[in-house]
Amino acid sequence: MDPVKVGICGFGTVGSGTYAVLTRNAAEIAARVGAEIVVAEIGARRGCEDSDVGATAVNRDVFAVADNPEIDIVVELIGGTTTAKDLVLRAIENGKHVVTANKALIAEHGNEIFAVAAEKGVSVAFEAAVAGGIPIIKALREGLAGNRIQWLAGIINGTGNFILTEMRDKGRDFSDVLAEAQALGYAEADPTFDVEGIDAAHKLVILASLAFGIPLQFDKVYTEGISRIAPEDVTYAEELGYRIKHLGIARDTDNGIELRVHPTLIPVKRLIANVNGVMNAVLVQSDAVGPSLYYGAGAGSEPTASAVVADIIDVARTLGATPDARVPYLAFQQSALSAHPVLPIDEVETAFYLRMSAVDRPGVLSRVAQILSDEGISIEALIQKEPPEEANLVPMIILTNRTIEGKLSSAVAQIEGLESIVGEVTRIRVESLAG
Ligand SMILES: NC(=O)c1ccc[n+]([C@@H]2O[C@H](COP(=O)([O-])OP(=O)(O)OC[C@H]3O[C@@H](n4cnc5c(N)ncnc54)[C@H](OP(=O)(O)O)[C@@H]3O)[C@@H](O)[C@H]2O)c1
Numbered sequence: 001m002d003p004v005k006v007g008i009c010g011f012g013t014v015g016s017g018t019y020a021v022l023t024r025n026a027a028e029i030a031a032r033v034g035a036e037i038v039v040a041e042i043g044a045r046r047g048c049e050d051s052d053v054g055a056t057a058v059n060r061d062v063f064a065v066a067d068n069p070e071i072d073i074v075v076e077l078i079g080g081t082t083t084a085k086d087l088v089l090r091a092i093e094n095g096k097h098v099v100t101a102n103k104a105l106i107a108e109h110g111n112e113i114f115a116v117a118a119e120k121g122v123s124v125a126f127e128a129a130v131a132g133g134i135p136i137i138k139a140l141r142e143g144l145a146g147n148r149i150q151w152l153a154g155i156i157n158g159t160g161n162f163i164l165t166e167m168r169d170k171g172r173d174f175s176d177v178l179a180e181a182q183a184l185g186y187a188e189a190d191p192t193f194d195v196e197g198i199d200a201a202h203k204l205v206i207l208a209s210l211a212f213g214i215p216l217q218f219d220k221v222y223t224e225g226i227s228r229i230a231p232e233d234v235t236y237a238e239e240l241g242y243r244i245k246h247l248g249i250a251r252d253t254d255n256g257i258e259l260r261v262h263p264t265l266i267p268v269k270r271l272i273a274n275v276n277g278v279m280n281a282v283l284v285q286s287d288a289v290g291p292s293l294y295y296g297a298g299a300g301s302e303p304t305a306s307a308v309v310a311d312i313i314d315v316a317r318t319l320g321a322t323p324d325a326r327v328p329y330l331a332f333q334q335s336a337l338s339a340h341p342v343l344p345i346d347e348v349e350t351a352f353y354l355r356m357s358a359v360d361r362p363g364v365l366s367r368v369a370q371i372l373s374d375e376g377i378s379i380e381a382l383i384q385k386e387p388p389e390e391a392n393l394v395p396m397i398i399l400t401n402r403t404i405e406g407k408l409s410s411a412v413a414q415i416e417g418l419e420s421i422v423g424e425v426t427r428i429r430v431e432s433l434a435g
Contacts, residue, residue, distance in 0.1 A: 004072050004312075005071050006037060006038065006039050006073045006075060007065035010044070011044035012077065019039060020301075020305065022037055022309055022312070029309070037316060042065075043059050067090070072319065073316070075312065077102075080105075097319075099312055110206070126206070127310055127311045128307035132296070132299045132307060133297045133303030136207065147286035148286060148288075152208075153247050153282070156248050157197075157203075159278070160225075160246040162278045163181060164229070166180070167229065196223070197225040202218065204249075208259055221261060225246075229428070242267055244265055249431065255343060255347065257343065263428050264429050264431050265430040266431055266433050278299065280297070280298025346409065347405070349404050352427055353399055354426065355425070356398075359392060359394075374411075377400050377401070378400065380399040384397075
């Protein structure tokens, strides 16, 4: 086969890692593809003066790369959803295959991009968009392709996991750890996407699409971040045998699809509860295999490049095939939309951890228990602490059995209305993650 020509657009963390892996492992990659992979041009706004790119042509205009008639595969690594979208559409219009690591782009504009790609008979591959170096997209599309996926739950944002791990290990509070994560370069200067769960929601939407054959529906994800987790929640969760993790959960139920990102109490004994620091993991429950867990580096230059290069290899292998023989990356079934609507969070069923501050006087617990019972919610466990000296507020922690979120919200509103409860009730969802 003739050499396959690649154009890399964006030469930052992932772009430079991709170039390094393609160059360093060129011989192994050529043997696996049956053709040499050549980086024919790099699109880099500020040029590549500080990087060793040998004799590779560098163009400061990324669109020139998408227009270069020599290039077979355009690799979009500039990020964002504006220029990146125009660039990807331009490459597709020019009949080029696209590889991208851009989860925001795929989650928000993937439906449109895949439709155009299907018309043009080109592939759009995005392994690196979810969980960096973990080949979770290929696991869902290929390794688990014979299974019915029942649910999946993932730690898919390394920054959030790093913060929660530090809070637990060192008893530090959220804002303190966030400042360190920013100093270490794990968190962006504007950490909103990471800590408010938006980045995880982008990735969850992509996973759910592949798992359940539904279109990408970013606007339907219930998203809650970790900024309201207090150090005492982490401690109480441990006392109850749980660990708090920020999970993206997608579940196929009889009523519809649950799509939610939020802090979650999970039993300490689960492997995924022990995924710490910036590492990522996705637990998939499927009918034939049962549970399977995918673990690894969710970000970083070469871990992410590993996924980008795997996609380049995949696409290069299909270049000799007819367009019809190429496996579509997302097999949308429009009919699946009505059969499997995404459920509003009020209709989702989980157990709950509740923490509240009660005035230290008799009868408060029974009133709270009565409110829960009136909503049909039973109590699984309870911790009532002695008030700290000189204070008359008692921390009260309740684990409920599984209930519908709407009922829990109604109970919480009533509990917050009690004169003897001070401030807001903290609620964190609890998942057993049992198969
Ligand atoms: N970093 C990771 O670990 C990781 C993991 C998984 C996925 N991703 C995804 O990979 C993509 C790239 O991330 P990154 O971390 O490599 O970002 P980065 O280090 O900021 O690099 C982005 C590069 O794109 C260039 N660029 C941005 N806008 C451009 C434009 N309009 N025209 C030309 N060049 C432009 C930037 O050039 P300038 O230097 O001139 O601004 C920079 O070289 C993102 O979609 C990200 O979500 C990253």
